[in-house]
Amino acid sequence: MKRLSEERTKVLFQKLSQYIGSNVKLLIERPDGLYCFREQKDRVYYVAEKVLKFGESIPPEQLVSVGTCFGKFTKTNKFRLHITALNYLAPYAQNKIWVKPSMEQQFLYGHNVTKAGLGRISEATEKFQGVLVYSMSDLPLGFGVAARTTLECKHADPLAVVCFHQADIGEYIRSESDLL
Amino acid sequence: MDVVSNIVEKSLRDAEKSITVHKHLDLQYDLGTLLAVDTNSLDLKSLRDNRNEYLLNLSRDNVQLLLNKIWELPTQQIDETLVVKLPPAKFVLPRARPVPKPKPLTKWEQFAKLKGIKKTKKAKLSWDEQLNKWVPLYGYKRAAAERERDWVLEVPATADPMEDQFLRKKTGRVEKVAKNELQRLRNIAKARNIKIPRVGVTHPDVSSSKDLQTSITVARSATASLGKFQDKLPKEKEARGVNELVPGSNRKRKLPAVSNEQERDHNLQIIDSVLSKRPKINIEKAMARQIHSKPVEQSEENSRSKPNTHGKRKNLKQKGKKPASNNNKVQKKGKKGGGRKRR
Incomplete structure (x- = not known):
């Protein structure tokens, strides 16, 4: 378990700011204590200082997970968010997409959101911006990348993709063994 | 007894x-x-x-x-x-020597196996339409037949007109043979696990961008401080698989320990730098708004001038239906009225 290098920290924050914008600060400046990011086997964990102290007493080779896994760095040094980060991103989300009940299952099986399944979309969503995907009853389902701006969505045909799938809570079942 | x-x-x-x-x-x-x-x-x-x-x-x-x-x-x-006369033997004697190992596959054979490509046997003789005779797949008769057939060669549109196409064909064949020989040797080296020296950057026509990246990464490390203070392009990627050529690349240094408060402040600084780099005016967003405001305006215009356009369209339709009739204004009006009645 080690601190993220400056380069990787930058990559991580850039990715997070795509989803929650300037709210990234709130992940670090928390009133309830110190929180930090730690790296273990290319995976990034969001850990409270308290938990970190316990975690540091375990040899790194034997440590499976500590805190919450936010995602992992690929071999090309890009950051991939995992679904486990959803709980921390959902409250701060700036751009949201609500999907209709008919689209919900499709999305949870790992498909993109089409215009037909789009219930609502937050205003001024940019193209290729990270968005949080909610069900119509405001339950966060996962996140993706907006394929079109809000305005473009209005004119899109029903089968056009509105949001590219990135992660969904169906992964808790589908890739149970990979998640940490 | x-x-x-x-x-x-x-x-x-x-x-x-x-x-x-x-x-x-x-x-x-x-x-x-x-x-x-x-x-x-x-x-x-x-x-x-x-x-x-x-x-x-x-x-x-x-x-x-x-x-x-x-x-x-x-x-x-x-x-x-x-x-x-002894009957045929039933007992299978175990062999004295170990079973020979299967021959290591060549790079092509590996690829073919992966892709499921099977070798098809070519016929030894094939019919040549031009020469009207059977031509063997290889051998002196093949060479003779080719010489007979290709007595003249076309100059491709992209080629240099002064280039000797016969010579080009000849050198091409020599190069092909040389390449095959190189690949054969490479396969042998791979099978015996011998390390072959890197070719390096050979020729700008042949080398790829990957080669260039490799040479840049290696060259950068050739300073007294092993390239630590060399400038980098903003999105430049390090070449991979050059650890043996770059000194000190295998050594991993742990970041120095800092207190959590310090770390938090440092992280906040990084966040600020990340956020400040985002443009205040998003050009793409503005462009999208501009583009999409046009159709809105147009649709507004359309709604304002609806009766006119409607009439025009009707006229067009009429024209399409009856191109022969010379319609004047009076006729138009009459038709228009009729249309309304129908509704």
Whole structure:
């Protein structure tokens, strides 16, 4: 378990700011204590200082997970968010997409959101911006990348993709063994 | 007489005894290989007491049994000797040497196996339409036929008109052979696990961007500080697989320990720098708004001038239907009215 290098920290924050914008600060400046990011086997964990102290007493080779896994760095040094980060991103989300009940299952099986399944979309969503995907009853389902701006969505045909799938809570079942 | 008869009887009994052997379990025979397998258990006591004698007797008995079996086979007399033809062998002898390892696949064979490409056999002769005769796949007759057929060569549109196409064909063939030889040697080196030296950057026409990246990464490390203070382009990627060429690349340094408060402040600084780099005015967003405001304006205009456009469209339709009729204004109006009535 080690601190993220400056380069990787930058990559991580850039990715997070795509989803929650300037709210990234709130992940670090928390009133309830110190929180930090730690790296273990290319995976990034969001850990409270308290938990970190316990975690540091375990040899790194034997440590499976500590805190919450936010995602992992690929071999090309890009950051991939995992679904486990959803709980921390959902409250701060700036751009949201609500999907209709008919689209919900499709999305949870790992498909993109089409215009037909789009219930609502937050205003001024940019193209290729990270968005949080909610069900119509405001339950966060996962996140993706907006394929079109809000305005473009209005004119899109029903089968056009509105949001590219990135992660969904169906992964808790589908890739149970990979998640940490 | 009594003594003599006794001796004869005894010798007869001995002879009988030497031929017949009693065993609890029958032996397993494979006469083809002259093999008999005795599965009876050994008499441990006599084995311990007088081993040599016991083993000698046991093997004599077993050989006797084997020979008895052989005598049961049909015999022939060839040149005053008795000959037995042995049946085919059943027992599979284990090989003395280890099984040879399969030949390592060449790079192409590996690829073909992965993709499921199968070798198809080409016919040895093929019919040549131009020459009207059968031409072999290779050999001097093939070369002669090609020479006969390609007495003139087309100059491709992209090629230099002054280039000798015959020479080009010839050198191309030589290059092909050389390449094949190189690949053959490379395959051998790979099979024997020999390291081949890197080729390096050969020629700008041949080398790829990857080669360039490799040479940049390696060259950058050639300073007194191993390239630590060399500038980088903003999105430049390090070449991979050059660890052996770049000194100190295998060493991983741990970041120095800092207090959590310091770390938090440092992270906040990074966040600020990340956020400040985002443009205040998003050009794409503005463009999208501009583009999409146009259709909105147009649709507004359309709605304002709806009756006009409607009429025009009607006219067009009429034109399409009846191109022959010369319609003037009066006719138009009349038609328009009719249309409304229909509704």
